[in-house]
Amino acid sequence: MGRKPIDADRRQKIVDATLTCIHRFGFQETTVARICDEAGLSTGNVHYYFGGKQNLLEEAMRSLLRTIRGKMVASLNASTDPVSRLDAILGSNFHPEIFRPEICITWLHFWAQAPHDPTLARLERVNRMRFRNNLLHEIRKLRPPEQALDIARQTVAMVDGLWIEKAQIGAELPAEKAHAMVMQYAASQTQ
């Protein structure tokens, strides 16, 4: 055998550089050259590790999604009553390390690209349904089923909308404020 197998850290390094470029330049102007420059590597690595730009972009979105989901499961274990579990689920979407303009901008590009790329579309759908069902599972304990579904859907929409607002230049929307706004709504619907 020769050298050590494919370096997972190096893959992650390229993925991180990709996310940085997307939030800094946008999807349109994120080039292979810029990504590799940001990562301190030469352009050939992208094809060695990912086979092409499109695969890298999809992998970068998967990575971003994993990061957010990681926050979610971590914050769920503590609570037991429905309302505080709702609060925990929402809290993961407004975690100070997550609810930042850079991440919201990247996520916005993800939403915009998904309708044009079946792979991203599938990722978006899975993620949306998982989020909605997590909420739904708790709301069902507080409300009749037919109301619960609408409330879950409205809550997802409000969270997404606040992410849009946060992504824009000059947005004045601290994570705590956004979290409080959604919780105030959820509380008003579940009493």
Place this chain on the structure above:
Amino acid sequence: MGRKPIDADRRQKIVDATLTCIHRFGFQETTVARICDEAGLSTGNVHYYFGGKQNLLEEAMRSLLRTIRGKMVASLNASTDPVSRLDAILGSNFHPEIFRPEICITWLHFWAQAPHDPTLARLERVNRMRFRNNLLHEIRKLRPPEQALDIARQTVAMVDGLWIEKAQIGAELPAEKAHAMVMQYAASQTQ
């Protein structure tokens, strides 16, 4: 004098072709050649009428914005009581001709591009504030000021979030359903 002056219809034709390309291919793959092909013209026209691609993109976004605002003012004149005026304002955002995947996708690209382009950012901000203030003006008649601002903000977020959902492939969200969901929320907050 020579021929008739600059043809406004021709400008609009190019703008429409641009919007079609954005919703069909996305911002990243909307090229001057594709736009002009869609419009049935040659590439030179873009620079003759708009001076460059960037100006055209900005003009296309302005046009989209005008279309939506047109629906809004038209539907406001009828009503007089706050709740039905709220309903009218929201109805313009969920008008069957507006709340379609093609338009929602284009709007998503607008949101994603705005953080990278000062001109688009300014457009986004003006539009968001106008929408929020329109809602706020009615909500103030129903609620104390400090609550009213939060409710307006939450409503805008929910509308935006439903636009995201509508843009995705396979979304099952009729305009009437989306409208009803936001109105149900607004009603629950203003009674």
Place this chain on the structure above:
DNA sequence: TTTATTTGCACGAATGTGCAATAAAGATAT
């Protein structure tokens, strides 16, 4: 004829991709 409009191409710049060459890190043989 005069002026406005439209065409179609050519040019330079930039991009994604593939590849040949090189370096690095075990493994193997001597």
Place this chain on the structure above:
DNA sequence: ATATCTTTATTGCACATTCGTGCAAATAAA
């Protein structure tokens, strides 16, 4: 231990393509 070999990792460039742009020519209306 030392040298050699094998596999993996990384480089950096060349290639074909594509893009936005500008312009000279052509066309059409007044």
